[in-house]
Amino acid sequence: MTIVTANLAISLDGFTAGPDQSLEHPFGTGCKEALTSWMFETDQPGREADAQLRAALHENTGAHIMGRNMFSPGRGEWDESWTGWWGPEPPYHAPVFVLTHHERAPLEMAGGTTFHFVTGGFETALEQAGKAAGGKNIEIAGGAATVRQYLAAGLLDELVLHLVPAVLGAGERLWDDLAGLALTPTEVISSPTVTHLRYRTVRPS
């Protein structure tokens, strides 16, 4: 069964990115390291839980969806020389559907990643991703605004939070405008660095 899932690093105070996101600082200023450092050096002693979790996150993912801001620092019409943050071989190895208001031809990268640019809205992107996923899961890759859009619409089945034990004080809040949302905890994986919290959402039938 295909599930729609997302995973995000989040600070204790609910920020998934810092303020002032830009080309130089895609996670914003002041907190890239705080939010992303759990993903690195997972071969070190004591990091086994993080390594296992990280390896498992995408093992059954057939398609990804991301917001324009996660694909590109630019806005408006496309600069077609921009092919994403990830170099010639992005880490997705599957179709990636990018939400945008501006049409662009599909962009095929090395390693099985093809970016498809979807101008029909987030529900259309989900339909297209569902067809492309071939029965595997669909990951809403981010950013927070895109995850929030699927959460608010009741279209997300599962949310995995990597709870970073730090207070950032500013940035983009995942939970804005989601008052009343209730989740069900289904799994917790602790590590000395972050706590991985898996929740099931209640999806309208």
Added chain:
Amino acid sequence: MTIVTANLAISLDGFTAGPDQSLEHPFGTGCKEALTSWMFETDQPGREADAQLRAALHENTGAHIMGRNMFSPGRGEWDESWTGWWGPEPPYHAPVFVLTHHERAPLEMAGGTTFHFVTGGFETALEQAGKAAGGKNIEIAGGAATVRQYLAAGLLDELVLHLVPAVLGAGERLWDDLAGLALTPTEVISSPTVTHLRYRTVRPS
């Protein structure tokens, strides 16, 4: 060794109480149940982790500290007919130091709880609680503003959060004005209702 500890229920979006706290709604409106329900019906199947954690929370506590707002809905001069929210036998069974700007004689209740009213500030209260604790731990009972005060001053050793899987959208935020704070996760206890997260703080030597 005496440690200074606190435990708080907190929503996914960082609220430890709702808006509009009052005599009728000491946790504010709209979220008392969301934040406190994990503490009840812990004799039901599947609630063993919550029951054990709740029983262990105070087993080594020798003194408590709380803000005036946690003791009383009133402000200003004391209404001495008010003896707390908890009836004749409060659940503390130990000395409780209440931070206030208004002097009041100690108030001895049934079951070993005596409320001491401290007008000398939060650091004075901690000194007095340390003497009263007899080598056991000191609990900062709340509310969030009082816990935040000790956290900000580097006087809290341990923080236990009961992470409620709900988004409240409004109320009192624990993390306000604590940007830059970093904690170390030391224990995680999961349950189907809430996730209990124990953190160590870094206390200036």
